[in-house]
Amino acid sequence: MTVKPRQLANAIRALSMDAVQAADSGHPGMPMGMADVATTLFTRYLKHDPHSPRWADRDRFVLSAGHGSMLAYSLLHLTGYARPTIGDIRNFRQLGSPCAGHPENFELEGVEVTTGPLGQGLAMAVGMAVAERHLNATFGDGLVDHRTWVIAGDGCLMEGINHEAVGLAGHLRLGRLIVLWDDNRITIDGAVDLSSSENVLGRYDSSGWHTVACDGHDPADIARAIDEALADPRPSLVACRTIIGYGAPSKQGTSATHGSALGDAEVAAARVALGWNAAPFEIPDDIRAAWAEAGARARPERAAWEARLAAHADRAEFERRMAGDLPAGFSLEAYIDGLLADPRKVATRKASEMALEAINAQLPETLGGSADLTGSNNTKTKGQKPLTAEDYSGRYIYYGIREFGMGAAMNGMALHGGVIPYGGTFLVFSDYARPAIRLSALQQARVVYVMTHDSIGLGEDGPTHQPVEHLNALRLIPGLDVFRPADVVETAECWELALARKDGPSLLALSRQNLPQVRDKAGENLCAKGAYRLRAAAAPRRVILIATGSEVEIALGVAEALEAAGVGADVVSMPCWSRFDAQPAAYRDDILPDLPASDILRVSIEAGATMGWERYTTTRGLRFGVDGYGASAPAPDLYDHFGLTPGKIAPRVLAALGDIQGRLAE
Numbered sequence: 024m025t026v027k028p029r030q031l032a033n034a035i036r037a038l039s040m041d042a043v044q045a046a047d048s049g050h051p052g053m054p055m056g057m058a059d060v061a062t063t064l065f066t067r068y069l070k071h072d073p074h075s076p077r078w079a080d081r082d083r084f085v086l087s088a089g090h091g092s093m094l095a096y097s098l099l100h101l102t103g104y105a106r107p108t109i110g111d112i113r114n115f116r117q118l119g120s121p122c123a124g125h126p127e128n129f130e131l132e133g134v135e136v137t138t139g140p141l142g143q144g145l146a147m148a149v150g151m152a153v154a155e156r157h158l159n160a161t162f163g164d165g166l167v168d169h170r171t172w173v174i175a176g177d178g179c180l181m182e183g184i185n186h187e188a189v190g191l192a193g194h195l196r197l198g199r200l201i202v203l204w205d206d207n208r209i210t211i212d213g214a215v216d217l218s219s220s221e222n223v224l225g226r227y228d229s230s231g232w233h234t235v236a237c238d239g240h241d242p243a244d245i246a247r248a249i250d251e252a253l254a255d256p257r258p259s260l261v262a263c264r265t266i267i268g269y270g271a272p273s274k275q276g277t278s279a280t281h282g283s284a285l286g287d288a289e290v291a292a293a294r295v296a297l298g299w300n301a302a303p304f305e306i307p308d309d310i311r312a313a314w315a316e317a318g319a320r321a322r323p324e325r326a327a328w329e330a331r332l333a334a335h336a337d338r339a340e341f342e343r344r345m346a347g348d349l350p351a352g353f354s355l356e357a358y359i360d361g362l363l364a365d366p367r368k369v370a371t372r373k374a375s376e377m378a379l380e381a382i383n384a385q386l387p388e389t390l391g392g393s394a395d396l397t398g399s400n401n402t403k404t405k406g407q408k409p410l411t412a413e414d415y416s417g418r419y420i421y422y423g424i425r426e427f428g429m430g431a432a433m434n435g436m437a438l439h440g441g442v443i444p445y446g447g448t449f450l451v452f453s454d455y456a457r458p459a460i461r462l463s464a465l466q467q468a469r470v471v472y473v474m475t476h477d478s479i480g481l482g483e484d485g486p487t488h489q490p491v492e493h494l495n496a497l498r499l500i501p502g503l504d505v506f507r508p509a510d511v512v513e514t515a516e517c518w519e520l521a522l523a524r525k526d527g528p529s530l531l532a533l534s535r536q537n538l539p540q541v542r543d544k545a546g547e548n549l550c551a552k553g554a555y556r557l558r559a560a561a562a563p564r565r566v567i568l569i570a571t572g573s574e575v576e577i578a579l580g581v582a583e584a585l586e587a588a589g590v591g592a593d594v595v596s597m598p599c600w601s602r603f604d605a606q607p608a609a610y611r612d613d614i615l616p617d618l619p620a621s622d623i624l625r626v627s628i629e630a631g632a633t634m635g636w637e638r639y640t641t642t643r644g645l646r647f648g649v650d651g652y653g654a655s656a657p658a659p660d661l662y663d664h665f666g667l668t669p670g671k672i673a674p675r676v677l678a679a680l681g682d683i684q685g686r687l688a689e
């Protein structure tokens with residue numbers, strides 16, 4: 024190659040500063056600072072083929088410092104991916120361009136995960152590295168043998184989740200994970216030492232990582248450090264000393280380059296300083312050719328891999344798993360039939376374990392785990408061996424008390440492909456994992472959150488452990504299916520739906536307390552519609568009781584009391600709002616007929632915040648729930664205390680009907 028590495032890197036610098044300038048918004052500093060490191064990685068180490076971006080054995084590259092998105096877009100464009108085109112880059116940050124403000128996995132091949140919320144990219148990379156080792160243990164070196172590379176900034180390392188991710192990666196000795204840290208000592212507010220005096224390498228060292236430093240503007244020194252990282256069996260942190268905004272003569276080294284356009288004068292001065300004579304968005308032919316050649320480096324390797332796959336005994340299974348398809352014969356029907364024949368009263372967390380026994384036996388791709396609540400979340404099935412540094416073939420991960428780290432790692436696993444991750448904690452601690460749950464949904468990742476102890480029904484642990492606002496807070500996350508099954512059958516159905524959903528996450532909210540089996544008829548998966556009529560009114564219908572999870576049993580009790588008073592009441596079980604909302608209007612109108620409250624009173628019962636239930640009860644209906652914090656007591660006492668018993672709800676429903684009658688008579 025006659026073109027010097029510095030010139031290759033300058034192509035990244037020019038595209039980045041010009042795109043940010045054109046948009047008059049964006050982050051030029053990071054791409055300009057890390058251009059030399061990224062060039063070394065992409066021209067000498069990264070195993071990828073822009074012409075086959077989904078090649079299963081490609082290295083995964085994660086730009087954890089997602090604000091430096093122009094770095095990723097430049098690299099993808101220059102190495103020969105079909106998108107982004109130069110037109111896409113010209114439209115950086117504009118509506119319709121795949122070059123979004125921060126990299127989005129659903130916009131561009133080669134963008135493996137969505138980054139921008141600092142810290143999560145690196146934590147997702149940990150999950151990718153786990154998936155890689157697990158699949159390697161399953162399918163062997165011939166099919167799975169790749170690395171996970173991360174570019175992270177000071178922010179990614181400062182965020183709390185970094186502690187969780189680094190702890191997990193060190194413990195699992197994920198030696199194929201290499202983090203290139205943009206050690207520029209600058210963040211938005213100024214110098215890193217305004218807010219931090221941490222010995223970062225020391226922290227990584229003590230977590231079982233290999234650490235090494237290099238001059239991030241010297242290709243030979245960068246390569247030396249990467250070679251050292253490759254040779255070390257531990258995960259590696261490479262501290263790359265860089266100058267943010269490298270090449271912008273009056274602004275480099277300062278936070279002024281972090282997140283705003285450099286300005287026309289500074290861009291012009293940078294062209295001079297870098298010796299870059301090409302017009303904006305133009306790449307000189309020799310430099311373009313050299314980048315294309317670098318992009319084609321791994322093509323022979325990919326071809327050899329294709330040949331190995333073609334001849335591999337497990338080819339069909341490997342392809343199925345990487346495509347994310349469930350095995351053709353997968354079904355929970357036999358298991359559910361067994362429940363119908365022999366009804367069970369169990370907590371839905373136990374019901375989830377029972378369903379998982381049937382699921383894990385049929386689906387080798389599930390990778391379970393819990394954030395140190397295995398025995399409470401009921402996430403581990405009988406045959407499940409732990410996944411450890413000594414044995415990556417295990418299918419159960421002890422995440423430790425790292426809810427956020429677990430969620431992010433599961434996102435990485437799901438987006439790596441080949442595995443379906445599920446992981447547990449208490450529903451109340453969904454708050455600790457919430458940013459990862461949000462990213463599961465945004466990234467369309469199939470992750471299953473198993474969240475138990477889903478209400479005051481957990482009892483004596485009290486209000487710190489009793490979720491109240493969580494169900495509705497989670498339902499607000501667009502693209503997340505929140506399931507709250509009422510019994511052992513619904514739990515199996517919800518699991519079926521979660522697994523079948525290739526393009527998004529699901530969260531199962533499960534009870535600690537035992538619940539009677541309310542479903543007794545075989546047939547279709549009724550939870551698929553999100554809500555269904557569990558019991559139809561016997562007397563003329565005046566009330567529709569809508570309940571979820573453990574409160575369906577209560578709704579049935581209320582219906583009984585109302586019917587005894589001559590008032591007909593439907594009971595609607597509503598395990599999943601989002602799925603119900605997606606049903607055709609005719610179905611929704613059948614379940615919740617659009618009538619004035621004078622004709623039918625709608626009542627919701629859920630042991631959580633009532634705000635939001637107006638959506639289904641209308642503001643004229645009644646909403647029974649818990650609008651403050653819970654309390655410490657045995658569950659039955661709490662249900663009574665908060666007025667969530669048939670004996671307390673039925674009279675209030677009758678009184679409301681009486682009021683309506685009274686008003687009508689006036």
Ligand SMILES: Cc1ncc(C[n+]2csc(CCOP(=O)(O)OP(=O)(O)O)c2C)c(N)n1
Pocket residue numbers: 052053088090139140141142175176177178179182205207209210211267281
């Ligand atoms: C969780 C989170 N908090 C805050 C931000 C806003 N933010 C974006 S970049 C940044 C500073 C990051 O500093 P560093 O990683 O050192 O990036 P550099 O300035 O070196 O490019 C902040 C605070 C964010 N994207 N994510």
Ligand SMILES: [Mg+2]
Pocket residue numbers: 176177178205206207208209210
């Ligand atoms: Mg920085």
